[in-house]
Amino acid sequence: MNGRRKVLDVAYADGSPAQRLDLYLPDGGDGLFPLVVHVHGGGFAFGDKADEHLDTWLALLDRGWAVASANYRMSGEAPFPAAVLDCRAAVRWLKANWRRLGIDPRRVIALGGSAGGNLAALLAMNVANGAFPGEDPDADYAADATVAGAVDLFGPTDFAAMDRQARANGVSLADHDQPDSPESRYLGRPVPEAGELVAQANPATYVSPHMSPLFIQHGDRDVLVPHEQSARLADAIRRGAGEAKVTFQTLPGAGHDDPAFSAPANLDAIVAFIERAAPALPYAEARLAGPDEFPESTWTADGMAVLEADLALRHGSALLGVEYARKDGRALHLQVLLPPLEQAPPDDPASRAIRFPLVVYVQGSAWREQVLGAALPALAEFATRGYVVAIVEYRPSSVAPFPAQVKDARSAVRFLRDHAEDFHVDPARIAVWGDSSGAHTTVMLNLTEADPDYSDEPADDLGVACYVDFYGPMAIARMNEEPSIQDHIAPDSPEGELIGGRDVWANPLAVAPTVAMNHIDPGRPPKPLLILHGSQDRLVPFAQSVLLYEALQAAGAPVTFYQLRGAGHGGPAFWQPPVLDLVDAFLRGHLPQAG
Numbered sequence: 001m002n003g004r005r006k007v008l009d010v011a012y013a014d015g016s017p018a019q020r021l022d023l024y025l026p027d028g029g030d031g032l033f034p035l036v037v038h039v040h041g042g043g044f045a046f047g048d049k050a051d052e053h054l055d056t057w058l059a060l061l062d063r064g065w066a067v068a069s070a071n072y073r074m075s076g077e078a079p080f081p082a083a084v085l086d087c088r089a090a091v092r093w094l095k096a097n098w099r100r101l102g103i104d105p106r107r108v109i110a111l112g113g114s115a116g117g118n119l120a121a122l123l124a125m126n127v128a129n130g131a132f133p134g135e136d137p138d139a140d141y142a143a144d145a146t147v148a149g150a151v152d153l154f155g156p157t158d159f160a161a162m163d164r165q166a167r168a169n170g171v172s173l174a175d176h177d178q179p180d181s182p183e184s185r186y187l188g189r190p191v192p193e194a195g196e197l198v199a200q201a202n203p204a205t206y207v208s209p210h211m212s213p214l215f216i217q218h219g220d221r222d223v224l225v226p227h228e229q230s231a232r233l234a235d236a237i238r239r240g241a242g243e244a245k246v247t248f249q250t251l252p253g254a255g256h257d258d259p260a261f262s263a264p265a266n267l268d269a270i271v272a273f274i275e276r277a278a279p280a281l282p283y284a285e286a287r288l289a290g291p292d293e294f295p296e297s298t299w300t301a302d303g304m305a306v307l308e309a310d311l312a313l314r315h316g317s318a319l320l321g322v323e324y325a326r327k328d329g330r331a332l333h334l335q336v337l338l339p340p341l342e343q344a345p346p347d348d349p350a351s352r353a354i355r356f357p358l359v360v361y362v363q364g365s366a367w368r369e370q371v372l373g374a375a376l377p378a379l380a381e382f383a384t385r386g387y388v389v390a391i392v393e394y395r396p397s398s399v400a401p402f403p404a405q406v407k408d409a410r411s412a413v414r415f416l417r418d419h420a421e422d423f424h425v426d427p428a429r430i431a432v433w434g435d436s437s438g439a440h441t442t443v444m445l446n447l448t449e450a451d452p453d454y455s456d457e458p459a460d461d462l463g464v465a466c467y468v469d470f471y472g473p474m475a476i477a478r479m480n481e482e483p484s485i486q487d488h489i490a491p492d493s494p495e496g497e498l499i500g501g502r503d504v505w506a507n508p509l510a511v512a513p514t515v516a517m518n519h520i521d522p523g524r525p526p527k528p529l530l531i532l533h534g535s536q537d538r539l540v541p542f543a544q545s546v547l548l549y550e551a552l553q554a555a556g557a558p559v560t561f562y563q564l565r566g567a568g569h570g571g572p573a574f575w576q577p578p579v580l581d582l583v584d585a586f587l588r589g590h591l592p593q594a595g
Contacts, residue, residue, distance in 0.1 A: 012093035021070040021090050022049055026061045033066040034107035034278050041114030043182030044075045056262040066103050079188030080201050081132040087119045088145035095143035095506040105505040107278035110150040117155020124150035124214045125206035143506030149213045149277025153261055156225045157233045159183040159191045160198045165226035172226040204233050207240035215247045215273040219254025282481040291568050296535040297542030301549055309566035309573035324415040328399050335372050335391035337383040357429035357591050359389045362409050364436025366494035367397040378575040385584055388425050397497040402514050405441045407456045429591040430464045439472025446526045447519035466528040466590035473540045474516040474548040477504050482541035517551040528558040530586045534567030
């Protein structure tokens, strides 16, 4: 059997000698291994991470899965919720150390039998930090305790119902309400006197659509834990989270910890579930490569148009600074480019009455400090087509993490709209355009226009008619599914800094609000969007735009998508005349006619 590669008796916390785990890795294979975290049973009072049950799960090594087995504080050392907190701490430690351990933090499955089944089911609920007594909601954890799925084998759930169910089924022992029962010792008081604690220890209390899929098995001849415990939990999940979140199987004739659960056929059923819950995901490690050797994206989409890239250089220059807001003790500026003088002579008394459509440009910078002159020459050329172009400076992620950038862009649009006369702007004809991280901000502005959580001012209609997205990242946890020259996962990566300096894969709860597709609301259609992305983008994988385009299409939103074949991340290809003609035509097609 596999398993010669192992890390034994590692401390995942420092509060007790019990807080240790073992990790076993498959002998062969490259890349990151998916992980099953085994939580042993024993009535919350005894058991060990290396007991005989582990042998069953070490067979997963031959199927390419890593296996961790964790000890936790027993009821004789510390009552509930100590065991829950320890299991959550073990998951956090494994996810926070995924790089050096060689495991995939996106594919972590919790698994346990009996008391371990209760704890695995609680992990499946993906409860937020601080939900259990003794856990600090404001602690700066390096990773969260979420799992991709869990397996609960004959675990107790509602301790207060166990004796009633036992008497009704005529099979199980009705001794759980006794002061010395495993459940009473675990709660630190007799079950009949522990109403609030009983609810807190019951996975059904935390059922929500945000939970991960749970696979439950229970024998109908279980003497220790009534079969109805699992049946009731499965019903609660179906009601509160939907059928897809639970798979419940009864093993006819099986007792508690029956050999039927470790039989090869049953192991196949469990493996089939965990591979559905945590399917294999692509991972392309960052590697340096020049434009000539960097592969073109193989992603595509029905209805996608393709343009050939022209890499010729184009430039002009202009620099203006207009303060539009002060936030976090710093001034934020706009670089405003007006159309040529012959279109708006400054010495003409009527010049202030001349109005042009406004393009608010959000420049990319990996959400860090912007170089606000970088796109000025090209945008100055675009301004000659009859647009006022205003480049937005936003707070970098080192000063204010997400969603500060969206709030700043909204403030800038509002400022320009309120000072339209000063900049020859027609407030009825406004578009927003962004590149790279600025395109992420642009799309988020579109999708959250009515959401007060993404505005520093009252959330009103900004009056923006349409949006343009140049190669924006849209799902930061999926950036490494294609080749890239930059790491997108580490806490000090641009994406990690966007969510406050955290590991992206280890913190899906922090990532979720940054994912553009999570804000698509069929009941509130977004404004029209034009997407362009280079097929050889070395920083933001082309697939990011495919994901956004397909989600918008599925929602019936107005979206147009072009692949710029041969183009990398930005550069002259995006400022060639055919591309600017395309953007120009899109804007004129969606901006209202001049009044």
